[in-house]
Amino acid sequence: MTKAHGKGSSFAVCPCHSTRQTLDTLLRAYSRAHGKGSILFFPFIDLLPVSLSHEHSDPLLPGSADTSPRFDGMLRRKRSKNRAAAAPVEDEIDRLSALPDDALRRVLDLLPANEVMRTSVLAQRWRHLWKYTTVLRVRSEDERSGHVKELRVFVDHLLLLRSGAPLERYEFWFFGFDDEDVPRVNLWFRHVVMCKAQLATERKATGGHGTTFREARAVAAAVDSVDDITWPEFRYSSATDTVVCSTFSATYSG
């Protein structure tokens, strides 16, 4: 959690309920499954606006439309002869490529999901590593791009394509949502729970009581319908202007 948080607000963290729902038919047998993990849930957090979203004007996409999409599986990088001259640099690359998956996965576990995805383009070696991170940090960096609707395509693709690879921790930060987004968010939660992640919630108050109230109620609605899972509930403390976790019934029903 090294990203910038809004100044002057405090964090409320709670350890939460362990839930194990396995859909064996969906879960692939990745032996890396560790027992415990957590999901961190960051609704509508007011991050300092760090706009990472526009730096994708990357030289990697030099408008060269002459390449058609291909399947990754068909791409086998062959070392071309004209690189033989660059032997020392190539050694460097080979050393990096020689690192075990586990070591690279540890690196990716530390990065937010959008940055993890950026590494998938680096080289053949990195293409599919992103699918096996045990931590998913979906973070919206600013208000404009932080609405659930804006995140939807990204999260849908991310979760579907990584399939049931085990998760230890899920963080989801967003800024806002409409009622119609609730089932979608709910679906994402179900999915990560099926990936054996645990749920924890973390919430930073963003402003007035009214705002917090509405948001937290919607969150409760989002998690309420997941079967057989006791989800944590948020409670707003006006004294500290924070939301803390409590049992699932209360404070936001009116």
Add this chain to the structure above:
Amino acid sequence: MAAPESGDGNNGAARMVTLISSDNTRFEVEAAAASLSQTLQLTILDGGGGGGDGIPLPNVDSATLSKVLEYCIKHAPAAANGGAPNATAVDRAELERFDNEFVNIDQSVLYSLIMAAHNLEIEGLQSLVAKKVADMIKGKSPMEIRRTLGFPDPTPEEQAEMNAHMLEYGWAYE
């Protein structure tokens, strides 16, 4: 993170073990420090590495091993306290300063350390080097990451492949 117990509670004469690097250099080190390695821990608990024997580490050269042991020696006292819950803020700050300094190293050394930490299963060191690499990647575009990690400029072939990848993964790059 498991806090390795060296097994001997007597503080007087700390038990020493000998580790032998791939290039046959012998390192004598406190068992408690070497036990930060999950790989070595069992052997050491079984009484290995003592006397004239030594534990051979065919995957770790002496330069890397000496660096690894520097880390282990520094972190052994805290690890003995079970991850140092009682450590003072000063102690923690000192360890943090040490860690930052420790990974301020050449990339080739860093790669060797990553491999060694992985092979020896030293949890704290694995996290530390991973964080270093993550910091090198953070906030950068793919091209910048390639440069930072010392990749050569992509060949036209690679470039085409990368473009294709980015087209397929358009959802991730919007």
